Amino acid sequence: MTTGIVYLMLALFSFSLMGVLHKLGDRVRANPVWVAALTMGLACVIMAMWSATVAGFASVPRPVFWIALPFGLFAALAVWTFQGAVRHGRIATSWLLLNLSVAIPTGLSIGLYGESISRTKAAALALIMAAVILMWWDRTSEVPSNSRSDA
């Protein structure tokens, strides 16, 4: 269990550091589209190295390949647009909004695969809607000091 907690803390640190790196990327004026391409490309190289050495490389079944390809494109577009967005807003609210996107797979699972909607799930989706509205309200009510004019 202790090893599990160490892995859990490593996961927490890694995911949190991603948010910080996005903001840092904005501060050092990294190019959002190249950041997205390099993030996905280098992660692919790391995964390939891991697959070849640790996991033992095996061929990718065709359905897995065709499922992964378009969804990877969406993920890369998310990195690109997010890197562009942090230039205009705070990292705290931006990172939260990105994490709230869990509402999309939840909603699609309900709509496409007929998953049941429990009270907890319905309450969570309502809270996500409320959070998005509050963050939009917060953003429109403030002086636009975070937005960089050259963006």
Added chain:
Amino acid sequence: MWFRLMILAFVFNGLGDFGLRVLQEAGYASDYKSHYLLVWYLGGAIAVAAIALRIGGKITLVDLGIGLGLALCSVCGQMALGQALAQGIAGSVAYPVTKTGGVFLVAIVGAAIFRERVGPIGLAGILCGMTAVLLLSFE
């Protein structure tokens, strides 16, 4: 501009995550997750690199450094989360800790290092959002 880009990022990120659910429905999730991630990263890289080559201009060392950092964190986070679950940490603990803990940590870093102040409406939004993520994680 922030809200428009964030809504796009919100939708794209959610769709990107939905692939795992499709994989699960197809019956490949338990045996082929690392294969899936490999092609997932590859698909995104090829498509966005094609766009970057047309409109992105030159790659700088800054782009490379940030991209490498994000790539390492992304792979490390996915692997560590998978290992934590494999070591017996319950999903009902692992997901809330990584999701809400991550949002909380990033908010602290934003205030401490980047000197970002969040107003009362924004704080209410953060509270609503973290509660929602907690509720979904325990589902």
